[in-house]
Amino acid sequence: MSNETLIPSPRTITTEPRRSDKVFRGIVTGGGLSSLVVLGLIAVFLAFRGFEVLREEGLGFITGADWSVTLDESANVVESNFGLSAMLVGTILCSIVAVVIAVPISVFSALYLNFYAPGWLKKILVAVIDMMAAFPSILFGIWGFLVLMPSVEYWGKIINRYLGWIPIFEVEPYFFSRSPFVAGVVLAIMIIPIITSVSREIFAQAPLDRIQAAFALGATRWAMIKAVVIPHGRSGVVGGAMLGLGRAMGETVAVYTVLNIVFQINWHILLGAGGNVASLIILKFGEAGEYEIKALMAAGLILFLLTLAVNAVANVIVKSTGKSGR
C-alpha cells in the first residue's frame, strides 16, 4: 500500500491575484481614473486655447469691464479688449440673489417634509421636488421669461419703492425689466429642489434619541427643532447652499433668456442690466472670430475654476456634517 499519495505535497499559498483579476483591476482602475483625466483635460485645453488672450490681457482680463473687438476688412483683429469684470459681478450678483431667496424657502420646506408633513404627502412632495431637479434649464428659462417676469418686475418695483434708499435697491434710470433680480428669482426656483433635498437628508440624520428626549422633556415641535435639528444640520445646510450657488453660477440658458446683458459693472440688483459669464459665452459665440473664441475659452476656464472651487468646498462641508453627526 502506498501511503505517499494520500499526503498532499506541501505547497505555497499566495494572495497574488490571477491574471484575469489583474486585467480586471487594471480596467476598472483605468475607468475610475477617468474623472481625474477628464477634469484635468478640461483645465489643460481651456488654458491652452485661452493662453494667448490671458497673456495679452493679463490681470485686466478679470478687472476690465469692456468686451470689444475691432476688425479690419480682411477680418484681422486690429484692436481687442477683453474684460470679464462686468460678467463676474453679474454672475456673483445673480447667484447670491438666488441663494438668499432659495435658502430660507428650502430650509422651511425641508423641515416641513421631515417633521410636519403626513407620510403620504411627504412621499408625493419628495417625488415632485426630485422631479423638478431633473427639469431642463431651458424650461425654467422660457417659463421665467414669459410667465414669471411680469410678477417679478412688479415685486421689484415694490421693493424699490419701500427700500429704494438702500444702495443696492436703487434704480436709476427707472428701468426694471430683465434685471439680475429676475434672473436671481428664476435661478432660485431652479436651485430650491437641490438645497431642499440636501437639507432634508441632513435633517433626517438628526439623532432620534435626542429628538425623543426633547419631546419627553415637554418641548414643542419648534423647540425640539431649535435645540436638536438645527445645531445638527447647520453646516450641512451651508454646504447645500454652496452646491446651489455652484449650480447657479454655471447656469447658461435660463440666465441668457431672462437677463438683459450689458457690459457695465452694475451692483443694483433691480436695474435691468447685468450679465453672467456663461451667458456671455453663448451671446458672443455665434459672431466670434478665431481670436475672440480664444477669449471665450479663457472665460470658460475662469468659470470652470470658480465653480470647481465652490463645489469642492460645498462637498467637503456636506460630507463632514454627515460623518461627525453634530
Add this chain to the structure above:
Amino acid sequence: MSTVAIPTKPWAKSPQDRILGLTFLLAAIAFSYFFVAVTEMKGKLAYAFVFFVAYGVITSTHSFITRGPQAAKDSFVSTLVSLGAVVTVIPIASILFTVVQKGLPGLHLGILSNDMSMATPTDPIPTGGVLHAITGTLTLVVLALIMSVPIGILTALYLTEIKGRFAGPIRFLVQAMSGVPSIVAGLFILSAVLYPITKNYSALMGALALAVLMIPTIARTSEEVLLLIPNELREAGTALGGTQWRTVAMIVLPAARSGLMTAIILGIARIAGETAPLLLLTGGGDKVNPNPFSGSVGSLPYYIWKSFNAGSPEAITRAWAGLLILMILVLILFIAARALSNRKMSK
C-alpha cells in the same frame, strides 16, 4: 364589580378642534380678501401672502391664550414651514400647467413625422414638425450612453469593489465633476476635439459633451446601488472559488441590475434637456441627419431655443409644443427610474 377602561385616543383631534381649525382657516381667508380689497395690493400672490400671515397670527394668538408663549411660537413656525413647502411647489405646478396649456395648441397630427426643413418661423402650425429634433436627441442620447455608461459603472466599481488607494480622491473628483457647468463641457469638446480634429458640427461632438455631464450622475447613483448589495453575496462568490472578476460580473452586477438601470435613466434625464453645449457643438440643422459623425444635427432643446428666439407667435407656439414633448420625455424617464428603484426596494 370591575370597570373596563374604554380605549380612547387622546392624541386624536376632537370635533371641537376641527371646527376651531376650520374657523381659523375661514377667518384668515376672509381677512386676506378684505385686506387686499381695502389696500392697494393686488394679485393672487397678495392674497396668498396676507392669508398666510393672517393664519399664522390667528393660530399663534389662539395658542398663546390657551397654552402660553411656547405654543404660540410653535404654531407660528408651523405656518411658516408649510408656507415654505407651498412656495416650493407653486413653481412646479405653474410650470406644468403653463407648458400643457400653451403647448397643446402647438401639437398637430404630423408633428412627429415632419421636420422643419420646409417650414419658416411664420408658417402656420400644421407645417413642419419635430422629426429631426426627436431623431437628433435620440442619436445624441444613444451616443452619449455608449461612452458614459461603461466609464460611469467602472468608476462606481472602482469605488465599491476595488476600494483602491485613490478611492477617496476619485469620489471627491466625481462630485466635483457633477458641478461642471454644461457650457464648460461644451467649450472643452470645442477646444479639444472640434477645432483641432473634426472641424465640423456633428452629433458625435454633442454626445461627447453630454457624456462628460452624464458620467458623474451615473457613477454616483451606481455607487449608491452597489453599496446596497450585501457583502455576503461577494463572500459567497469568493468562497465558491470565483475570482474577483467572475464574482463582480456574475453576481454583483446582475444583483444590482435594476439599480444600474435607474442610474442610467437618471443620467438620460439629466442630459435630455441640456441646451448650452448643443448650441456650441451640433449646429442645429432643420433636416433629419442620418449621419451621426458629420453634419449639423437638430435636437429638441435646440429646436425649442431656435423657435423661441425666432420670436413670431407661431414660432413661440412651436417652442411651447417642443417644451411639452421634452417635459413628457423627462417625466416618463423619471417615472421609469422611480418604478425601477421602488421594485428594488420591495424585493
